[in-house]
Amino acid sequence: MFLTLFLLVILLILYHQIRSFRYFSSRSVPGPHTSLFFGNLRQLWNCQSISRQLQLWTNKFGPIYGLYEGARQRVWIVSDVKFLEDVFIKQYSHFTSRKPIAIFLNPNEKYPSLLNAKTEKWKRQRKVMNTIFSTIKLKDLFPYMNSCVTHFLFKLSTTGSSDINIYTFYKRLTFDIICSCCYGLDTSSEEYYQKVEEIFAIDVTQSLWVKLTCLLGSTSFLSQLIEKLYRSQDDFKRFLNGKQNFFQFGEFPRYWIREKVREIVDLGIKSRDDDEKIDLVHLLLKATDKNFTQCCTKHSSFTLRLLPLIFLDDIVQADVYSLHYSLDLWGPTDPDVFYPDRHITQKSQSAFLGFGLGPRQCIGMRFAMSIIKLTLIRLLKKYTVVHSNKLEENWCLQDKRVITPQSCWIRLEARQ
Numbered sequence: 422m423f424l425t426l427f428l429l430v431i432l433l434i435l436y437h438q439i440r441s442f443r444y445f446s447s448r449s450v451p452g453p454h455t456s457l458f459f460g461n462l463r464q465l466w467n468c469q470s471i472s473r474q475l476q477l478w479t480n481k482f483g484p485i486y487g488l489y490e491g492a493r494q495r496v497w498i499v500s501d502v503k504f505l506e507d508v509f510i511k512q513y514s515h516f517t518s519r520k521p522i523a524i525f526l527n528p529n530e531k532y533p534s535l536l537n538a539k540t541e542k543w544k545r546q547r548k549v550m551n552t553i554f555s556t557i558k559l560k561d562l563f564p565y566m567n568s569c570v571t572h573f574l575f576k577l578s579t580t581g582s583s584d585i586n587i588y589t590f591y592k593r594l595t596f597d598i599i600c601s602c603c604y605g606l607d608t609s610s611e612e613y614y615q616k617v618e619e620i621f622a623i624d625v626t627q628s629l630w631v632k633l634t635c636l637l638g639s640t641s642f643l644s645q646l647i648e649k650l651y652r653s654q655d656d657f658k659r660f661l662n663g664k665q666n667f668f669q670f671g672e673f674p675r676y677w678i679r680e681k682v683r684e685i686v687d688l689g690i691k692s693r694d695d696d697e698k699i700d701l702v703h704l705l706l707k708a709t710d711k712n713f714t715q716c717c718t719k720h721s722s723f724t725l726r727l728l729p730l731i732f733l734d735d736i737v738q739a740d741v742y743s744l745h746y747s748l749d750l751w752g753p754t755d756p757d758v759f760y761p762d763r764h765i766t767q768k769s770q771s772a773f774l775g776f777g778l779g780p781r782q783c784i785g786m787r788f789a790m791s792i793i794k795l796t797l798i799r800l801l802k803k804y805t806v807v808h809s810n811k812l813e814e815n816w817c818l819q820d821k822r823v824i825t826p827q828s829c830w831i832r833l834e835a836r837q
């Protein structure tokens with residue numbers, strides 16, 4: 422009797438699994454082969470770069486295909502510009518949420534950040550926060566950006582004419598500007614910088630916790646339990662660190678930084694009448710009386726939207742590499758060739774998704790673009806950038822939460 426029941430349960434699970442993995446094929450949507458329980462997760466976990474893997478599959482299956490992240494999560498991988506414009510812009514009101522990255526970015530938190538907030542909560546937060554990135558507000562922040570760039574140029578001037586890895590200087594500049602403009606900190610401390618480096622060094626997709634929650638479906642009861650366990654680890658470590666001195670457990674850098682940022686934000690709230698000091702926290706507090714200070718503390722690079730059109734909770738994900746290197750969209754000059762003029766005649770607004778698309782695109786885009794332009798103008802006024810022999814031999818792109826080079830070697834020649 423018991424054995425029969427057991428076999429019946431196994432059969433039911435298998436039936437459910439097989440049925441789940443027929444979702445795309447029953448709609449004639451192509452996709453790579455799946456394995457039981459995992460779907461396509463094992464292929465995604467084992468590849469060198471997820472973005473490159475998506476591009477390879479696009480070459481094989483075309484601009485719209487389907488993936489399964491476990492048996493519960495269906496993902497449409499799209500590089501068809503019309504489809505993307507429909508989802509991201511025209512039918513946008515149906516697709517306001519970003520894919521939950523369980524554990525790290527849970528939209529069901531009491532105070533979700535702007536990045537992971539869903540539907541109405543997101544709309545309310547975004548409306549308030551849009552005001553702090555207006556042209557006038559950005560002008561207020563300009564002197565702070567400018568002084569960080571001056572410091573960046575000074576550091577470059579001390580390197581002489583040797584080959585330099587400019588990427589380390591850019592990272593430091595970005596960090597200084599965020600510290601200065603977002604939190605009103607004069608100069609960034611080494612300790613904070615180290616923690617941020619540690620956070621970005623973690624490959625989220627390879628974390629066992631994330632893998633487990635992906636497998637179980639991010640909204641399932643078991644995933645939520647795993648998430649609670651994950652979060653309580655740090656509290657436990659802190660408790661043990663406080664109880665004894667002979668051995669100290671390292672905290673998660675992410676939680677360390679969050680606590681520190683909270684202290685700074687609390688100081689900002691206390692001194693909110695101080696009009697002399699301009700930072701994003703102050704601008705944010707001026708824009709609203711409600712407590713939105715939980716925002717702006719998290720960041721990720723994914724461009725993912727929920728798609729209720731096909732089935733509630735399906736995800737639509739842009740295959741960014743296929744779009745950015747499409748001959749149709751960026752030709753006739755070979756898309757792999759450095760030819761900036763191709764941007765003059767962009768064939769579609771969704772051909773470049775560096776900052777996303779539509780109402781949920783990057784809120785910091787204009788802020789980031791101001792910094793990039795300011796830095797480039799001041800750098801190129803002073804120096805000519807020369808090719809370094811070390812560039813190619815050390816060039817390697819890493820695809821973790823954002824795609825970044827490991828290093829970028831150049832030489833700077835002072836202009837007369």
Ligand code: HEM
Pocket residue numbers: 519535536537547717721722723724725774775776777778780781782783784785786788789
């Ligand atoms: C070169 C620099 C940057 C790049 C390439 C970038 C890229 C992106 C991308 C691709 C998204 C997802 C958009 C989508 O889902 O369609 C995003 C969202 C976001 N970015 Fe950025 N970003 C940059 C700088 C910044 C800065 C400086 C800030 C803040 C000061 C910022 C804050 C955010 C926030 C809060 C979101 C979520 C917006 C929302 O969900 O409403 N980003 N960014």
